[in-house]
Amino acid sequence: MATIQSNWKIDGSQEAKRIVNPIRDIVDGRKLEENPEKELINLSLGDPTVFGNLPIHEAMKKAIQDAVNSGTCNGYGPAHGLQQARKAVAKHYGAPDSPLTENDVIMTCGCSGALDLCITSIGNSGQNILIPRPGFVLYRCLSVPRGVEARQYDLLPDKQWEADLDHMEKLIDANTVAIVVVNPSNPCGSVYSKQHILEILAVAERHFLPVIADEVYAGLVFSGSKFYSIASLSQNVPVLSCGGMGKKYLVPGWRVGWILIHDKNDILKKEVVPCLMSATRKILGPSTILQAALPDILENVPNSYVENTMNVVQANATAVYNKLSAVPGLQPVIPLGAMYMMVGIDLTKFPNLTSAIDLMEKLMCEESVYCLPGECFQYPGFFRLVLSMPNDRVKEACSRITDFCKKYYVEAK
Ligand SMILES: *Cc1c(COP(=O)(O)O)cnc(C)c1O
DSSP states (O other), X not given: OHHHHHHOOOOOOHHHHTOOOHHHHHHHTSOOOOOTTSOOEEOOOOOTTTTSXXXXXXXXXXXXXXXXXXXXXXXXXXXXXXXXXXXXXXXXXXXXXXXXXXXXXXXXXXXXXXXXXXXXXXOOTTOEEEEEESOOTHHHHHHGGGTOEEEEEEEEGGGTTEEOHHHHHHHOOTTEEEEXXXXXXXXXXXXXXXXXXXXXXXXXXXXTOOEEEEOTTTTOBOTTOOOOOHHHHOSSSOEEEEEESTTTTTOGGGOEEEEEEEOTTOSSTTTHHHHHHHXXXXXXXXXXXXXXXXXXXHHHSOHHHHHHHHHXXXXXXXXXXXXXXXXXXXXXXXXXXXXXXXXXXXXXXXXXXXXXXXHHHHHHHHHOEEOEEGGGGTOTTEEEEEOOSOHHHHHHHHHHHHHHHHHXXXXXX
16 A cells, blocks of 8 residues: 555645635634534524525525526536626626626626635735634635735724724735625624715725625615615726525525626726636536526515515524523624624633634533634634524524523632
């Protein structure tokens, strides 16, 4: 065996080795074992299907069956997506202030695929993009292996996770090529006001930078909040809006996403759009069955489907916030949308917890509650809870977190 292996030395690529995923690095390296006496409550996965409490709409099943039965969607489609799918997305997501035609839409493999195409098509090695902190890990995974630096601008927990605009502006230099904005936010659950989006756009406009908007949670806001797409508020800044079916329609495994190209002034038309189109030729978009089903799904799934999801999430958010804000040493930040909440932990009050990673491990092994530490989002001192599960599970998780914190809390002398 040894000689066979020493004759076959096949190196992995440097590019693949540069793909860093902090969640995997932090979580996989540890043995996370739950307490066998307590049923596991997994609040770590941003996948609304895992608890089984949010079934998909019947119209979605029918649309898929019809697409299969038609027998006409089994071949290769155009690299940037089937015309009927692009047309339906343009109709559904276009607005008077931000009109779209089918030619402004590219179908992609999930919202991840959309972000990949955008980051692949803007900027070169040695340049940089701005990304939020705390932030979704994917932006770094996509930029760093290409030699594009991912510079993090701070979000402010005391201002409901608005971007620190001064910090954002200070990070911009001659090599900056785009600003990534996620709204509503994973991991924060924040939803930006019209005013704040206009402020971000003003920074982008002063520096002639396009915005890559991660709007995979578009419209997923609690009652009382309103979602504004960044493109709908932009006069001059070009916006590449990345979205998808996964979160809104509760089917992340279907891998259907899109890019909406908002380019009123033809700023991206000459260079970036052709690059996006070339980049689509690598993978050829999502399954044609799903693309063919998409027009019926967008047309026939009622708003009440999304409202139902958000009612579940909002009820959980309220319950968690009420419960955990009463726990000494914890500072939950109330979300306004998406499916998550960040909770701050004042580690000076918990001398036997060394970090949020330590908290994650001990909470798992003592209370069988699994949440992700802020380190997974470059944000120590916080942990993230997923809010899409049944309400009784959330309440149980909160009781256990409360007991856990009371056990570890030490009042300063
Ligand atoms: C889930 C998620 C994505 C990826 O969406 P897919 O459609 O599953 O690829 C992108 N951005 C954010 C902020 C997300 O939470």
